[in-house]
Amino acid sequence: MLALSFSLCRKELAVGQVSITVNGAEHILELEPRELLVYVLRERLGLTGTNVGCDTSSCGACTVLLDGESVKSCTLLGVQVDGHEITTIEGLATNGTMHPVQEAFHEQHGLQCGYCTPGFIMAAVSLLDETPNPSEEEIRHALEGNLCRCTGYQNIVRAVQAAAGVEV
Amino acid sequence: MDVLTPRSLEQALRLKAERPDAVPIQGGTDVMVELNFDRARPAALLNLNEVAELRGWSRQNGRVWLGSGLTYAEAMERPLAEALPALAEAARTVGGPQIRNRGTIGGNLGTASPAGDALPPLLVCGAEVKIASVRGERIVPLPDFVVGPKRNVLAEDELILGVSVGGTESRQTFMKVGPRNAMVIAVVSLAVRVDGDLRAAFGSAGPVPTLVRAGLGDVDSFPQRVAEAASPIDDVRGTASYRRHALRILTRRALDRCLV
Numbered sequence: 001m002l003a004l005s006f007s008l009c010r011k012e013l014a015v016g017q018v019s020i021t022v023n024g025a026e027h028i029l030e031l032e033p034r035e036l037l038v039y040v041l042r043e044r045l046g047l048t049g050t051n052v053g054c055d056t057s058s059c060g061a062c063t064v065l066l067d068g069e070s071v072k073s074c075t076l077l078g079v080q081v082d083g084h085e086i087t088t089i090e091g092l093a094t095n096g097t098m099h100p101v102q103e104a105f106h107e108q109h110g111l112q113c114g115y116c117t118p119g120f121i122m123a124a125v126s127l128l129d130e131t132p133n134p135s136e137e138e139i140r141h142a143l144e145g146n147l148c149r150c151t152g153y154q155n156i157v158r159a160v161q162a163a164a165g166v167e168v
Numbered sequence: 169m170d171v172l173t174p175r176s177l178e179q180a181l182r183l184k185a186e187r188p189d190a191v192p193i194q195g196g197t198d199v200m201v202e203l204n205f206d207r208a209r210p211a212a213l214l215n216l217n218e219v220a221e222l223r224g225w226s227r228q229n230g231r232v233w234l235g236s237g238l239t240y241a242e243a244m245e246r247p248l249a250e251a252l253p254a255l256a257e258a259a260r261t262v263g264g265p266q267i268r269n270r271g272t273i274g275g276n277l278g279t280a281s282p283a284g285d286a287l288p289p290l291l292v293c294g295a296e297v298k299i300a301s302v303r304g305e306r307i308v309p310l311p312d313f314v315v316g317p318k319r320n321v322l323a324e325d326e327l328i329l330g331v332s333v334g335g336t337e338s339r340q341t342f343m344k345v346g347p348r349n350a351m352v353i354a355v356v357s358l359a360v361r362v363d364g365d366l367r368a369a370f371g372s373a374g375p376v377p378t379l380v381r382a383g384l385g386d387v388d389s390f391p392q393r394v395a396e397a398a399s400p401i402d403d404v405r406g407t408a409s410y411r412r413h414a415l416r417i418l419t420r421r422a423l424d425r426c427l428v
Contacts (some may be wrong), residue, residue, distance in 0.1 A: 033171040033213075036204075055204045057197065057267060058351060069241075069269045075200035076270070079171045080193075080215050123265065144350030145264015 018082035022047065023091030031078045038062045040078035041088060049089035049118050053147070060146030063119040063126075064088050070126035072145075089118035092125065101125050101163040108168065110159030112150035120146050124160045133164055170212040177221040177300075180327060183214060185302040188324035190214040194237055195270030197263065198279045214327075222274065222329065227251075235330040236274025240286075241265070243273070252333065254289035254359045257342035261285055261357075264350055274328045277313065280320040280376075287314070287377040288359035289342055291369035293335040301326040314376045338363035339426040343418045345406075355406040356414045358394075360422035366390050368419055373398035373411045387427070391419035 020027050022045060029044060041047045041064070050073060053061030057075040064073045065087035073086075092099035098106070101124050111117045120143065127134060127142035134142065139160045140153070148156060158168045172190055174180035184190060190212035193199045202208035216222060222237035225248055232251055234243075240259035242248065249256035262268050262285050276286040277297060287310070295310040299322060310331070313320050322328070340361035346352035357371035366382045368390070380397045382390050400411035 033169050034203075056201045057263070060264065060266060063266055066269075070266045071270050072266045075196045075204070077171060077196075077200075077213075077215075079173070080196075080217055082173070126265065141260075141350075142265055145266045 018079055020078070020081050020083075021085040023087060029078070033077065033079055035078045036074055037064070037076040037078050037081055037086070038073035041073060041086070047088050047090050051115055051118060053116070053119075058147070059116070059119070060123060061116050061119040063122040063146065065122060065126060068126075068129065070123050070145075087122075089121060092121070099125065101128065101160070104159040104163035105156075108155050108159035108162050110156040112148075116146060116148045116150075120148070120156055124163065127160070128164055134160070136161065169210060171215055172212055173215045173218055175218050177219055177329075180214065180216060180219050181300060181302050181325075184327055185325045187212050187214070192216055192274075192278060192327060194272040194275045195239065195267070197267055197271040197275060198281075199275075216274075216327075228332065230336075231332050231334050232336055233330060233332050234273050236272060236277070236328040238273045238330070240268035240271050240273075243286075244268070251336040252289065252293065252340075254292065254340040254342040254361065255286060255333075258285045258289045258344070258357070258359065261342070261344045261346075261349070261354075273331065277320065277328050277331070278322070280314045280316075280318050282317050282375060282377060283354045283357070283372040284377065285344065285354060285357060285371070288357055288369035288371050289340070290331060290333060291377055291379045292340060292359045292361040292367040293333040295331045295333045297331050298329040299326050300329050305329070307332075311379055317375045335361055335363055341422050341425045343422055345414050345418070353405065356400070356411045356418070358415060358418045358422060360419065360426055362423070362426040366423070368394045368422070370394065370398055370415055372405070373400040373415055375399070387423060390423065391416045394419045 041050050051061040053059035055074050057072040062073040063070050067085050101121050123146050139157050161168050172183050174183050191210040192214045194216050222235045225234045240262045243259040244256050273286050276284040297308045297313045299306050342359045344357040345355045354372045356373050359369045361367045369379045371377045380394050395412045395416040400408040402408050
């Protein structure tokens with residue numbers, strides 16, 4: 001009896017086909033076990049807004065939201081998000097109108113080359129969901145998992161402050 | 169590589185017994201970096217993300233139970249952060265928010281790194297690790313659980329269920345030295361607790377995180393004793409003499425914080 005129930009659950013466990021909801025749309029995908037989430041997003045779904053920087057969860061360029069919480073999609077397997085919801089930078093704008101955080105990065109020029117920007121914006125969205133009125137210190141603490149190698153963090157912090165409604 | 173995703177603890181233990189070569193993975197902070205750097209090619213991963221029994225924390229007979237799936241982000245939230253302030257402070261220093269949302273206490277125990285940030289706070293709070301396999305459960309005090317750099321006592325069919333800790337609401341703190349505040353591996357780390365006696369536990373200053381105890385009357389000599397208990401090495405992150413020096417200073421500062 002035990003052996004029977006075990007073989008049944010093994011069948012369910014043999015993951016290959018997964019169901020992932022990305023930016024509100026459900027995708028049924030056949031994935032290789034070794035595929036990283038970031039490549040599932042970029043190469044299977046064509047969502048190239050999420051960048052790959054370091055492959056080792058150091059730089060934060062690949063930040064997406066998993067069930068609303070920020071995570072680094074280069075150190076997460078696609079099969080691990082089976083049954084879960086992912087939000088990428090492409091999922092922020094509504095009806096052609098940019099998200100307030102995107103708008104603020106544009107207005108405050110919170111970028112130079114732009115490579116790190118999607119990751120910073122996703123980290124900032126995650127912060128403002130949990131802490132709508134963060135102090136500058138809280139903003140800097142919330143962005144510490146993201147690296148900008150062009151310029152620095154002054155305008156990035158200012159953009160997050162602007163998105164939170166602070167006069168900058 | 170197979171990725172096995174059990175949906176219950178019972179399934180997880182049976183899979184681990186059947187596939188002892190499967191590497192357990194929670195947040196992947198350590199495991200995925202090994203894979204991405206091609207330093208490890210496990211035949212299988214045991215993805216524990218969907219095992220609800222491993223999540224969360226609870227109060228049990230004056231102690232606190234931390235499931236192995238408890239994330240650093242969760243350890244930073246009240247009321248748990250008030251019950252275990254040193255662990256909360258240590259959690260704040262781990263990686264960045266994205267890593268704290270994924271990384272778990274169980275992963276830190278499984279990796280058993282000398283630099284594991286959660287380990288010194290758990291040591292000063294008398295942590296006992298609960299381990300299970302299809303053969304049954306056992307409880308191992310944390311000092312006996314970590315047996316060498318990145319080595320623990322887990323048998324190949326065993327999984328970490330969580331840890332039970334005491335010392336809640338006592339005076340305790342955590343400090344860490346690194347080249348910057350975020351995204352660093354500790355050059356040295358230290359947890360101190362004052363509660364009937366003096367306890368300090370350090371990381372990155374010996375092959376395993378180590379606990380040092382003394383009586384309340386030994387406040388003046390304690391920083392030196394902690395530094396002498398360390399057996400640090402010179403490596404890319406710092407020298408042995410710097411680590412010993414830093415431990416002495418940190419212990420003094422931590423005692424000042426806890427004795428006010």
